[in-house]
Amino acid sequence: MNKLTLGEICAAVxxxxxxxxxxxxxxxxxxxxxxxxxxxxxxxxxxxxxGHDFIPSSFEKGAVCCLSEKEGFEGNVIFVEDTKKALxxxxxxxxSILDIKVVGITGSVGKTTTKDMIASVLxxxxxxxxxDGNFNNEIGLPLTVFRLDxxxxxxxxEMGMSEFGEISNLTKIAKPDVAVITNxxxxxxxxxxxxxxxxxxxxxIFEGLKNGGTAVLNLDNDMISTLKDKTDFNAVWFGxxxxxxxxxxxIRDKGLEGIDCKIVSAEERFDVSISVPGNHMVLNALSAxxxxxxxxxxxxxxxxxxxxxxxTGMRMSVEKSENGYTIINDVYNANPVSMKAAIDxxxxxxxxxxxIMGDMFxxxxxxxxxxxxxxxxxxxxxxxxxxxxxxxSKYGFDAAVSEGSSAVYYKTxxxxxxxxxxxxxxxxxxxxxxxxxxxxxxxxxxxxxEVK
Numbered sequence: 001m002n003k004l005t006l007g008e009i010c011a012a013v014x015x016x017x018x019x020x021x022x023x024x025x026x027x028x029x030x031x032x033x034x035x036x037x038x039x040x041x042x043x044x045x046x047x048x049x050x051g052h053d054f055i056p057s058s059f060e061k062g063a064v065c066c067l068s069e070k071e072g073f074e075g076n077v078i079f080v081e082d083t084k085k086a087l088x089x090x091x092x093x094x095x096s097i098l099d100i101k102v103v104g105i106t107g108s109v110g111k112t113t114t115k116d117m118i119a120s121v122l123x124x125x126x127x128x129x130x131x132d133g134n135f136n137n138e139i140g141l142p143l144t145v146f147r148l149d150x151x152x153x154x155x156x157x158e159m160g161m162s163e164f165g166e167i168s169n170l171t172k173i174a175k176p177d178v179a180v181i182t183n184x185x186x187x188x189x190x191x192x193x194x195x196x197x198x199x200x201x202x203x204x205i206f207e208g209l210k211n212g213g214t215a216v217l218n219l220d221n222d223m224i225s226t227l228k229d230k231t232d233f234n235a236v237w238f239g240x241x242x243x244x245x246x247x248x249x250x251i252r253d254k255g256l257e258g259i260d261c262k263i264v265s266a267e268e269r270f271d272v273s274i275s276v277p278g279n280h281m282v283l284n285a286l287s288a289x290x291x292x293x294x295x296x297x298x299x300x301x302x303x304x305x306x307x308x309x310x311x312t313g314m315r316m317s318v319e320k321s322e323n324g325y326t327i328i329n330d331v332y333n334a335n336p337v338s339m340k341a342a343i344d345x346x347x348x349x350x351x352x353x354x355x356i357m358g359d360m361f362x363x364x365x366x367x368x369x370x371x372x373x374x375x376x377x378x379x380x381x382x383x384x385x386x387x388x389x390x391x392x393s394k395y396g397f398d399a400a401v402s403e404g405s406s407a408v409y410y411k412t413x414x415x416x417x418x419x420x421x422x423x424x425x426x427x428x429x430x431x432x433x434x435x436x437x438x439x440x441x442x443x444x445x446x447x448x449x450e451v452k
Contacts, residue, residue, distance in 0.1 A: 109338050
């Protein structure tokens with residue numbers, strides 16, 4: 001982070017202070033455990049904690065100033081009405097004084113993998129900083145912005161949401177030069193009511209798009225494609241089934257080893273080899289190519305970035321265990337679209353195959369029907385063994401059994417782990433493990449690696 005003065009910060013957040021406005025801030029945090037010398041501590045209040053309780057100890061740890069909604073503290077304090085809004089306002093100001101290009105990414109499925117691939121491509125030409133982990137919300141994105149400094153040339157920022165207005169707040173901070181929407185599925189339909197509502201929420205990203213900026217959009221998605229010829233900004237379209245400005249030819253599926261294709265645009269065509277399995281990876285590569293070309297990369301640089309791409313952990317990671325299992329570790333998150341895509345990857349594995357599937361969250365009243373749908377899809381896939389875990393997954397299990405599958409059901413992860421796992425699998429088995437993050441299916445992956 002570049003240094004800021006207390007005066008700059010106070011003006012950016014509309015705060016009041018009696019402290020010396022020439023004091024220098026070297027870093028910013030909302031986590032009292034990460035306070036360091038020269039730090040600004042922003043006290044946030046949540047349902048289970050109140051950051052104001054840690055203001056006294058933050059000064060002891062080396063914070064030179066705190067941002068607070070409450071008075072009565074000794075030390076350098078900036079008072080504001082809403083520290084969460086102040087956090088966003090400060091990030092917006094800080095990003096505005098940096099000479100940097102911003103790529104904003106949102107979508108129902110695959111935005112993290114797309115972010116990682118876009119960052120891998122852009123890193124062939126620029127010094128890039130990307131969102132880490134799940135730092136994609138109204139707290140995480142500002143904290144990502146504060147990691148930027150004058151050495152960075154591009155920021156690739158993931159934007160998550162579960163309600164209307166959240167992406168609006170994020171894009172106001174980021175003001176992207178390039179805005180990417182990967183797709184519109186059913187994630188968060190519990191809060192947004194319909195896929196039309198999800199599309200509307202995702203399109204909030206355009207509110208912050210810079211003048212002259214570019215949207216990179218998925219023409220294969222039935223909801224996003226309704227925007228075709230209806231935008232008042234520059235749009236670059238990509239697709240596999242539908243030929244947009246960037247599309248793919250000669251797709252060659254190599255199963256768990258990845259997928260090859262030829263990327264085609266009006267200007268050129270070039271071959272790429274993607275090391276991560278799944279047909280959906282072609283769309284990710286196309287979006288990365290579109291962003292890369294928009295920001296001035298050559299086809300050679302785009303190809304190199306795609307081919308050295310490595311996904312964030314627990315996302316379609318093909319792992320070999322010492323006991324002979326091939327584990328497809330995709331436990332970071334799940335929704336109906338990504339669950340089906342993962343099953344499609346498993347189908348291509350050689351030998352015996354097992355799918356261990358868990359609950360998909362935030363589906364609301366659609367949960368029963370969508371779990372039934374994925375259970376039926378798994379049953380029709382030809383995968384030899386289906387294991388369902390979780391309360392909502394009982395619907396998937398019932399649907400699979402009704403289709404004639406000899407599926408197995410467990411109510412909890414603990415019930416499964418307490419069973420005789422070793423007896424379930426052959427040494428050369430390929431095992432898909434996938435569920436929403438809150439199911440903690442990484443415990444299953446760990447156990448599979450431990451089986452002797």
